[in-house]
Amino acid sequence: MPPGDASDADLHKSDTQVQGSKAFGAGELTFGSPEISDGPQLWDLASAAGNLDVNSRYHYLLWCRDFADTSVVARAADGRIAGFLTGYRRPSAPDTFFTWQVAVSPDFRRRGLARRMLDHLVDSLRPQGVRFVEATVTPDNKASIRLFESFAEANGADLALDVLFSERELGSGHESEVLHRIGPLAGR
Numbered sequence: 614m615p616p617g618d619a620s621d622a623d624l625h626k627s628d629t630q631v632q633g634s635k636a637f638g639a640g641e642l643t644f645g646s647p648e649i650s651d652g653p654q655l656w657d658l659a660s661a662a663g664n665l666d667v668n669s670r671y672h673y674l675l676w677c678r679d680f681a682d683t684s685v686v687a688r689a690a691d692g693r694i695a696g697f698l699t700g701y702r703r704p705s706a707p708d709t710f711f712t713w714q715v716a717v718s719p720d721f722r723r724r725g726l727a728r729r730m731l732d733h734l735v736d737s738l739r740p741q742g743v744r745f746v747e748a749t750v751t752p753d754n755k756a757s758i759r760l761f762e763s764f765a766e767a768n769g770a771d772l773a774l775d776v777l778f779s780e781r782e783l784g785s786g787h788e789s790e791v792l793h794r795i796g797p798l799a800g801r
Contacts, residue, residue, distance in 0.1 A: 695721040698730040712748035719749040745796030751788040
């Protein structure tokens with residue numbers, strides 16, 4: 614993924630506006646926390662992504678209710694969700710933000726939106742003590758691997774890789790989930 618292109622001055626606002634290319638169906642995007650009513654759109658977007666483990670609609674509704682403060686949606690001017698990133702602070706390691714899922718609508722791909730959402734969310738969590746970012750990625754998910762590599766590089770942080778869950782634990786037909794641990798992050 615290319616580095617984000619949102620203005621640094623606006624990254625700390627709760628509703629950051631990002632300009633996209635109108636030629637590709639994007640206009641002005643706003644970043645904010647998901648609402649319960651966004652759950653079905655998150656499920657649709659995850660289902661259409663093709664490379665995510667899709668959870669039930671119920672899961673996405675609960676996520677929008679219980680983890681809205683550690684998740685972000687990018688919304689187009691027409692109300693459509695252009696992308697989302699869900700995550701949580703690890704209860705046993707509150708200085709660590711775990712990225713659960715990242716999805717971008719086909720109309721908004723290849724413009725760094727995933728990275729801008731990650732930057733936006735992590736920047737909002739740094740004042741609360743978040744110093745590390747984690748995510749699991751299967752070896753065939755090149756876009757997510759590039760996302761987390763570019764995030765680590767842009768933040769001057771170390772990136773450590775280790776298998777968190779093996780194929781044996783995940784079951785037949787599921788690649789290992791490799792933990793990407795980024796940090797420590799410098800304060801801003």
